[in-house]
Amino acid sequence: LMFGKTRPCNFAAVPERGLAEVNVVLLGVTGCGKSALTVKFLTRRFISEYDPHLEDIYSSEEVVDQQPVVVKVMDTADQDGPVNSERYLTWASAFLVVYSIDDRKSFEGCQPYLQTASLQPETPVILLGNKLDMDRYRQVSKADGSALASRFGCLFFEVSACLDFLSVQRVFHEAVREARRE
Ligand code: GDP
Numbered sequence: 001l002m003f004g005k006t007r008p009c010n011f012a013a014v015p016e017r018g019l020a021e022v023n024v025v026l027l028g029v030t031g032c033g034k035s036a037l038t039v040k041f042l043t044r045r046f047i048s049e050y051d052p053h054l055e056d057i058y059s060s061e062e063v064v065d066q067q068p069v070v071v072k073v074m075d076t077a078d079q080d081g082p083v084n085s086e087r088y089l090t091w092a093s094a095f096l097v098v099y100s101i102d103d104r105k106s107f108e109g110c111q112p113y114l115q116t117a118s119l120q121p122e123t124p125v126i127l128l129g130n131k132l133d134m135d136r137y138r139q140v141s142k143a144d145g146s147a148l149a150s151r152f153g154c155l156f157f158e159v160s161a162c163l164d165f166l167s168v169q170r171v172f173h174e175a176v177r178e179a180r181r182e
C-alpha cells in the first residue's frame, strides 16, 4: 500500500487518495483525429471540422473507479512530427498516441511520437487506432497496431470519435488508471 508514503513526482498528487489531477497529452500526425477525440470526450459530441492548427489544454472533472479526478487534456497540433516536445514531456502523466486505421501514413507517423513519449519511461502510453467506423477502408490491421503497442510496452485500443461516447471515455479513463498506477 502507498498509504502515507511520499515519492518524487512531477504532477499534483495527494498520496493518501491517489492522483487528484491527471494530465493527458494527445500526440499523432495532423488529421488522425486528436481534436475530434478530445471534443468527443469533453462534450459527447462529434465535431467534424476542427481547426487543425489549434492547440489547447482542456479540463474535465471525472470520476474513475469511484475516485474524483481532474483530467487535463492537451490536444497538440504539431505540423511536422514531434517538435518542441519539452512543452508536454514533463507535464504529461499519460500519453495517447493516435493514428487513423484508414491511413497507413498516420501509422508510420505515430512512431516518432511513441519514441518521444518513451523519453519519459515512467509515463504510461496508450496507442490508439482511431476512425474505426472506416473499417471498410482499413489500411492498418488490428494485429499491426497491437504489435507496435507491444514493442513499446503500451496498451492498445481501436475507437472512433464519431461512434459511441463510452468507448472514447473508456480510453481516457484507462489513461487515468495507468497514471495512478505509476
Ligand atoms: P487532428 O489533426 O488529429 O486534430 O484531427 P481532427 O480531429 O481535426 O480530424 C481530422 C479529420 O478526420 C476531420 O475531418 C474529422 O472530421 C475526421 N475524423 C476525426 N475522427 C474521426 C473518426 O473517428 N471517424 C471519421 N470517419 N472521421 C474522423
Ligand code: MG
Residues within 6 Å of the ligand: 034, 035, 036, 050, 051, 052, 053, 054, 075, 076, 077
Ligand atoms: Mg487538431
